Amino acid sequence: MKVRERWPRFEAVGATALFVVFDDPALLRRTLLRELDDLPFPVLVDRERRHYTGWGLQRAPWWKIWMDPNVYRVYGRLLQAGERLTIGGVDLLQLGGDFVVGPDQHIAYARPQTRDDRPPVAELLRAATDAAGGD
Amino acid sequence: MTAAPRIGEPAPQLRLPDLDGEVTALDDPAGSPVLVSFLRHAG
Numbered sequence: 001m002k003v004r005e006r007w008p009r010f011e012a013v014g015a016t017a018l019f020v021v022f023d024d025p026a027l028l029r030r031t032l033l034r035e036l037d038d039l040p041f042p043v044l045v046d047r048e049r050r051h052y053t054g055w056g057l058q059r060a061p062w063w064k065i066w067m068d069p070n071v072y073r074v075y076g077r078l079l080q081a082g083e084r085l086t087i088g089g090v091d092l093l094q095l096g097g098d099f100v101v102g103p104d105q106h107i108a109y110a111r112p113q114t115r116d117d118r119p120p121v122a123e124l125l126r127a128a129t130d131a132a133g134g135d
Numbered sequence: 136m137t138a139a140p141r142i143g144e145p146a147p148q149l150r151l152p153d154l155d156g157e158v159t160a161l162d163d164p165a166g167s168p169v170l171v172s173f174l175r176h177a178g
Contacts, residue, residue: 003170010170017170018149018159025154042159044151054147056139057173096173097139101146103166112139116175124170131168 002121007040015100015128017041022049022094052094057112059093064115071116100127146171 003010003017010017018041021028025045046052065071071092097112098119109127111119140147149161149171161169 003172013168015168015170017172018161020149020151020171020173021176023176028154042153042157044149044153044159046151051147051149051151052173053137055149055171055173056137058136090176092176094175096175098173099140099146099171101161101169101171103168105146105162107140107142107144107146108168110139110142113175118172128168128170 003124004039006121006125009125010128011040013125013129013132015132019043020046020051020096022046022052023090049091049094052096055097055099055112057095057097059091060095060113060115062093065093068116098124100124100131102131 007017019039021043022045024047028043095113095115096118098109099107099111100109102108108131109124137147146161150158152158161171
């Protein structure tokens, strides 16, 4: 979670963050969050993915996921954590996205995923800075 | 299928429980820019 590493820069411009996941919270505590104590922002759980749909986030075509080497890195991390990869339990095709919402509750930055990638943290920080009216 | 919101459009509603069950909404930290990141799955 690279945003966390540069979180003081986000705080410096007065930004906050909300991370949204659809995984089982118990699984998250054993994997993603295992080494991330005291996150400075909430991790919200959307098990039914209603907000993923409401924010226009789509499911990828299978080939955009299965032909992406990054996917196998994630699986390796899960296996290292002792997880069994039960395909039926997780929608591997669900995409995410990053948005910056301004103080006026309007979208200041939008980058819905079209494949399994994320924008550079510097780009998100710049968007948050602009939304805050900073330099 | 709903389209993703574009720059300048009002943000869609967002109100969800955190890992401990405490509900948080997008407009809770009023007056601040908010980074909203939807993750794909477990990482």
